[in-house]
Amino acid sequence: MIRFENVSRSFFNKVIVEDINLEIADNSITCLIGESGGGKTTILKMINRLIETSSGKITINNQDIAKQDPIKLRRRIGYVIQQTGLFPHMTIRDNIAIILKMTEEKEKVDERVNELMHMVGLDPNEYLDRYPSELSGGQQQRVGIARAFATDPEIILMDEPFSALDPVTRSSLQDELLKIQNKTKKTIIFVTHDMDEAIKIADKIAIINDGHIIQYDTPENILKHPVNDFVKKFVGEKKIWRSPELIKVEDIMIEHPVTCSPNFSIFYCINKMKMSKVDTLMVINEENILQGILYAASLTNINYDNKKAKDFIEKDFIAAYPTDSIVDLLELIDSHKITTMPVIDKKGHLKGLITRSTLLTYMSQQFLEGDEEK
Ligand SMILES: Nc1ncnc2c1ncn2[C@@H]1O[C@H](COP(=O)(O)OP(=O)(O)OP(=O)(O)O)[C@@H](O)[C@H]1O
Numbered sequence: 031m032i033r034f035e036n037v038s039r040s041f042f043n044k045v046i047v048e049d050i051n052l053e054i055a056d057n058s059i060t061c062l063i064g065e066s067g068g069g070k071t072t073i074l075k076m077i078n079r080l081i082e083t084s085s086g087k088i089t090i091n092n093q094d095i096a097k098q099d100p101i102k103l104r105r106r107i108g109y110v111i112q113q114t115g116l117f118p119h120m121t122i123r124d125n126i127a128i129i130l131k132m133t134e135e136k137e138k139v140d141e142r143v144n145e146l147m148h149m150v151g152l153d154p155n156e157y158l159d160r161y162p163s164e165l166s167g168g169q170q171q172r173v174g175i176a177r178a179f180a181t182d183p184e185i186i187l188m189d190e191p192f193s194a195l196d197p198v199t200r201s202s203l204q205d206e207l208l209k210i211q212n213k214t215k216k217t218i219i220f221v222t223h224d225m226d227e228a229i230k231i232a233d234k235i236a237i238i239n240d241g242h243i244i245q246y247d248t249p250e251n252i253l254k255h256p257v258n259d260f261v262k263k264f265v266g267e268k269k270i271w272r273s274p275e276l277i278k279v280e281d282i283m284i285e286h287p288v289t290c291s292p293n294f295s296i297f298y299c300i301n302k303m304k305m306s307k308v309d310t311l312m313v314i315n316e317e318n319i320l321q322g323i324l325y326a327a328s329l330t331n332i333n334y335d336n337k338k339a340k341d342f343i344e345k346d347f348i349a350a351y352p353t354d355s356i357v358d359l360l361e362l363i364d365s366h367k368i369t370t371m372p373v374i375d376k377k378g379h380l381k382g383l384i385t386r387s388t389l390l391t392y393m394s395q396q397f398l399e400g401d402e403e404k
């Protein structure tokens with residue numbers, strides 16, 4: 031784990047980064063995002079001590095990095111920057127192998143360089159003997175990534191590595207990075223200006239402004255619960271709709287559906303529906319476990335003397351889980367042609383209710399908000 035404890039940094043008496051507290055979990059991708067000049071690069075460079083802290087402490091696995099030899103420290107930390115930082119007069123092979131060669135035998139180096147080229151999706155036979163200028167921007171950036179992974183460091187710092195690339199190349203490199211991360215399980219800290227990029231790749235996002243961390247959370251929580259207007263503006267009001275899989279049933283469900291117990295009289299149940307202006311009741315037992323649904327439609331033209339809710343409940347129902355996404359939900363509703371869907375947990379406890387009109391209201395709200403934005 032990388033931990034920042036009350037870390038500040040000033041340049042010429044001007045505070046650039048102030049009182050940063052941050053814990054970065056192993057094997058995760060953390061994105062630092064924010065406006066230009068906010069201090070993202072400074073925070074990144076303090077991790078490999080290209081910039082020293084003015085006060086506070088940074089630890090890696092509980093070891094204070096200020097007490098470590100910076101050269102050894104940097105060998106454990108890969109670093110990728112926007113301009114790739116490849117040496118123009120060296121071949122791709124030499125660029126990737128530059129650090130490896132200091133410690134490894136030639137055969138080992140060759141083998142590792144080949145493996146790294148495959149990892150970043152470049153054909154070694156075609157590219158290893160070329161010079162950086164003979165590669166496209168995207169290919170150079172792949173080489174930059176290969177070089178950062180060369181010594182198999184635990185931590186990789188990436189400072190806007192993809193921001194100079196066209197959207198298509200950028201997107202495919204993001205995919206590549208996720209694939210590599212899945213295989214190699216590094217701790218990656220990734221600076222970007224692009225919220226869509228952060229949402230796509232990050233386990234956690236830190237929103238940085240004016241040298242402070244404004245919000246540090248999962249992409250899902252940042253989209254759903256921006257802590258203030260700055261984050262809201264940064265995220266964009268409608269961003270959640272670009273990631274509908276992050277909208278969960280529990281975010282939109284009715285939390286306290288109208289219920290009855292199986293032993294209530296039908297007379298009482300019908301009255302309850304009328305009073306609450308609903309056409310279904312969720313029938314639950316004493317433990318709040320859903321037994322079935324009572325539909326108003328099934329109670330017309332019956333003699334309900336002495337009849338109880340349990341005599342008419344529909345026990346064959348389809349339910350959603352709170353953490354199902356709205357995408358799953360729409361599919362369920364569509365394929366089963368249902369209008370009312372209870373939400374239950376894995377043990378069957380009633381948690382809420384989704385109706386077609388809940389969905390419609392929620393969706394139209396988003397569009398209305400979107401219009402206001404213009
Ligand atoms: N070596 C330095 N000497 C003086 N000021 C510096 C130095 N490095 C950074 N700064 C200042 O610190 C502030 C934060 O810079 P930093 O590079 O960390 O921002 P950033 O968030 O990475 O910005 P960008 O998105 O433009 O890359 C800026 O105002 C910058 O001018």
Ligand SMILES: [Mg+2]
Pocket residue numbers: 070071072189221
């Ligand atoms: Mg920067």
